[in-house]
Amino acid sequence: MSHTESMIRIVKKAINVVSLFVGKQLDEDSLDYQRFVTHLLFFAQRVIEQKFLEVKSDCLVDTIKKEYPQEYKCARKIADFVSREYDIEIGDEETTFLAVHIIRVMS
Numbered sequence: 001m002s003h004t005e006s007m008i009r010i011v012k013k014a015i016n017v018v019s020l021f022v023g024k025q026l027d028e029d030s031l032d033y034q035r036f037v038t039h040l041l042f043f044a045q046r047v048i049e050q051k052f053l054e055v056k057s058d059c060l061v062d063t064i065k066k067e068y069p070q071e072y073k074c075a076r077k078i079a080d081f082v083s084r085e086y087d088i089e090i091g092d093e094e095t096t097f098l099a100v101h102i103i104r105v106m107s
Helices: 002-021 033-049 059-067 068-086 094-106
Strands: none
Touching: 002 033, 002 068, 002 094, 033 094, 059 068, 059 094, 068 094
């Protein structure tokens, strides 16, 4: 599969996971949705290139896990899909940044 097709597949699957998680269609006209899609495109690019974010401190990861457990769980579902489909491990840092954008798009 080409890089572009893989990226589109990851983005579509992630949007679908979040929509199912919240139980409704996301507002595609909202700024938060557009930011979410942009983040997903960069996330998908990092997956394809296997160049992931690195966080020097676990503070953000721990805070998101504690304060937004449902959104982190949703992000973990996306990370698990990517891990299964592309045989690439997605770490807590990437999952946390997904969760941050999920928090915004769900609010």
